[in-house]
Every structure is written in structure tokens, then in C-alpha cells.
Amino acid sequence: MSTYQHSLLRKMPKVELHRHLDGSIRQGTIVDIVKRHKLDIDVSDRARLKKHSTITEPMQDLAAVLNVFETIQKVSCSYEAIKRIAFENVEDAWMDGIKLIELRFSPAFIAREKDIGNDEIIEGVLDGIAQGMGKYDIQVGLITIVSRTLDHHVNEQSTMDVIAYVEKGHHQMADRIVGFDLADRENTSDPSDFGELVELSRQAGLGITVHSGEDSDASAVQRTLTLLNPDRIGHGVNAWQDGDVVEMLKERDVLLELCPTSNWLTQCVPVLAEHPLPDFYQAGVKVCINSDDPQLMDIDLTHEYEIAQRYYGFTHEDFKKTNLDALKKTFLPQEIGVHVKEKFFS
Numbered sequence: 001m002s003t004y005q006h007s008l009l010r011k012m013p014k015v016e017l018h019r020h021l022d023g024s025i026r027q028g029t030i031v032d033i034v035k036r037h038k039l040d041i042d043v044s045d046r047a048r049l050k051k052h053s054t055i056t057e058p059m060q061d062l063a064a065v066l067n068v069f070e071t072i073q074k075v076s077c078s079y080e081a082i083k084r085i086a087f088e089n090v091e092d093a094w095m096d097g098i099k100l101i102e103l104r105f106s107p108a109f110i111a112r113e114k115d116i117g118n119d120e121i122i123e124g125v126l127d128g129i130a131q132g133m134g135k136y137d138i139q140v141g142l143i144t145i146v147s148r149t150l151d152h153h154v155n156e157q158s159t160m161d162v163i164a165y166v167e168k169g170h171h172q173m174a175d176r177i178v179g180f181d182l183a184d185r186e187n188t189s190d191p192s193d194f195g196e197l198v199e200l201s202r203q204a205g206l207g208i209t210v211h212s213g214e215d216s217d218a219s220a221v222q223r224t225l226t227l228l229n230p231d232r233i234g235h236g237v238n239a240w241q242d243g244d245v246v247e248m249l250k251e252r253d254v255l256l257e258l259c260p261t262s263n264w265l266t267q268c269v270p271v272l273a274e275h276p277l278p279d280f281y282q283a284g285v286k287v288c289i290n291s292d293d294p295q296l297m298d299i300d301l302t303h304e305y306e307i308a309q310r311y312y313g314f315t316h317e318d319f320k321k322t323n324l325d326a327l328k329k330t331f332l333p334q335e336i337g338v339h340v341k342e343k344f345f346s
């Protein structure tokens with residue numbers, strides 16, 4: 001990839017729908033927060049810190065990646081820290097050429113083993129993205145995550161807290177909370193356990209996306225579609241194993257949020273060149289390209305576009321198509337999607 005092509009891809013307007021807020025914390029910010037809050041993380045050796053807080057080689061499986069998340073989870077420890085992380089997420093996205101982004105976070109996961117409540121976390125994120133949107137020409141939506149491995153009552157409480165923000169407008173930016181996501185290991189859980197929380201969120205006007213078909217097979221995607229009826233699927237890579245499930249995705253007009261490098265690092269695909277992204281695309285399934293956890297994986301979205309160009313032969317027209325599909329399927333209000341389309345993609 002020449003520098004010239006790289007800078008063209010960086011400048012290209014992009015839409016990203018799948019990025020984890022806490023998978024996108026800058027190394028320098030981790031160091032600052034650890035020192036300020038005297039956290040139990042050794043930051044004296046930068047190379048060592050990077051080794052423990054990033055993943056650049058394929059891990060054993062998704063569970064191993066989630067363990068690295070445990071380390072960086074400690075850093076989102078106060079309103080100020082979370083606001084800074086949210087602001088920098090928006091700034092980094094803008095520098096990556098992104099015009100509309102949906103960032104996701106799990107209040108209950110962040111709050112674990114800390115003296116911090118869901119409200120404080122939600123306020124920090126809302127204030128951070130407000131600061132980012134005030135400084136840069138970028139539209140930001142938020143998706144709150146329910147983690148499959150947390151206790152049901154914890155997930156229930158966090159869902160109710162989020163819905164209270166959405167319905168009562170506790171914050172001037174509360175209308176930026178636009179989606180619900182079910183994440184974390186799928187192969188040991190049953191989607192029907194989360195049907196009630198999904199329905200409550202849908203009734204509150206939130207779009208529904210579900211991490212599925214990542215550490216599980218095509219039948220898991222089929223169950224997710226049948227039992228939870230999501231608008232979008234996070235990853236869904238293994239749906240390619242079953243033509244009937246691919247047809248279901250098309251019939252239901254479900255967009256796949258695909259993240260090539262992430263899927264390679266979790267060994268969902270053995271090598272990047274074998275990712276089924278181009279297969280789904282050619283088959284007429286709506287897809288968009290995403291970075292998932294850019295700082296954690298030491299990448300950015302431009303890097304994922306380079307991969308799509310190099311391995312899947314994506315052209316500027318293909319990128320435009322996937323970005324326009326992402327705009328159609330954003331959980332932000334349609335008028336925002338149309339505004340971004342007219343300003344940057346027409």
C-alpha cells in the first residue's frame with residue numbers, strides 16, 4: 001500500500017457502526033488515568049503495557065481477547081476518565097475520515113468492581129461525545145451493551161437505567177443513545193434469555209444489534225434472527241457456512257457489521273484473505289466495514305479499508321455502496337443519515 005493510496009483511503013468519507021468505546025482507549029490516556037487514580041496496572045514499562053493492553057497476533061479464541069478487555073476495563077474508573085475516553089474516541093474517528101459513527105459501551109461491565117454507577121458512566125459518555133461533536137463535524141450515536149456473561153439482574157438494571165435516559169431525556173444528549181447490543185461469548189448462552197431486555201429496548205425506540213456468529217456457528221445466527229429479530233448483526237461471519245441463513249439475512253434486510261482484523265485476531269477466520277466479507281457482499285447481503293476495537297488491536301478503520309482493497313478487491317464504488325448501506329441502517333434518526341449522505345456521499 002503506497003502512502004498516496006493510504007492517505008486517499010484515510011480522507012475517504014466513512015461510516016462506522018461497530019466500535020467499542022473501551023476498545024479504543026489511547027495508550028497515553030491509559031498511562032495518565034492509571035497514574036492519576038493510582039490504579040493497579042504497571043505502566044512503568046510502555047512496551048510491557050502495550051503487550052498487556054493490545055492484541056496484534058491471533059489469540060487462542062474470543063475468550064482470550066475478552067481477558068485483555070478486563071485489563072483496560074479498570075481504566076474507565078470515573079466520570080472524568082470516561083468523558084475523556086469518549087471525547088478521544090470521537091476525535092480519533094474524525095481523524096480517520098469518519099463522518100458518522102456509532103460507539104458502544106456496556107455500563108454494567110464498566111461499573112464492575114468499582115464505586116461508580118450506571119448514571120455516572122452514561123453522563124460521562126454523553127458529555128464526552130457532546131464535546132467531540134462540538135469540536136468536529138461528525139455525527140455520533142451510542143449503543144449500550146448487555147454482556148451475556150453478567151448476572152441477569154445487573155443487565156436488567158443497566159437496561160432500565162438506559163431506558164430512563166432515553167425516555168425521560170435526563171440529559172440534553174440523551175437522544176444520542178440509539179441502540180441496544182447483546183455481546184460477549186455466545187457459545188455458552190441462549191438468546192431467549194435476553195428476549196425480554198431486547199423487547200423493552202425495542203419498545204423504547206432503540207435499534208437492536210446482536211454479536212452473533214463470531215465464536216459460534218451459523219445455527220446461532222439463525223436462532224438470533226428467529227428469537228431476537230435484530231436490525232443488524234455484529235460479525236455474523238459464520239452465517240456464511242449455511243446458505244439458508246444467508247438467505248434469511250437478505251430476506252430480513254439485516255446488515256452485517258463486519259470487522260476483518262478483529263475476526264482474524266479472535267481466530268474466527270484463519271487468515272484475512274479467507275474472510276467471507278466479499279462473499280456476503282457479492283451475495284447481496286448488506287455489509288459495512290468496521291474496526292471493532294481499534295486501539296486494542298492497534299489498527300484504525302482506514303487499515304480495514306486497506307485490507308478490503310488488498311484482499312477483497314474493493315473499489316471506491318464498493319466502499320461507497322457499503323457506506324450508503326450503513327447510513328440506511330444507522331440507528332440515528334433517518335434525517336441525520338440523509339444529512340450525512342448529502343454532505344459527504346453524493
Ligand SMILES: [Zn+2]
Pocket residue numbers: 018020211234292
Ligand atoms: Zn464487537
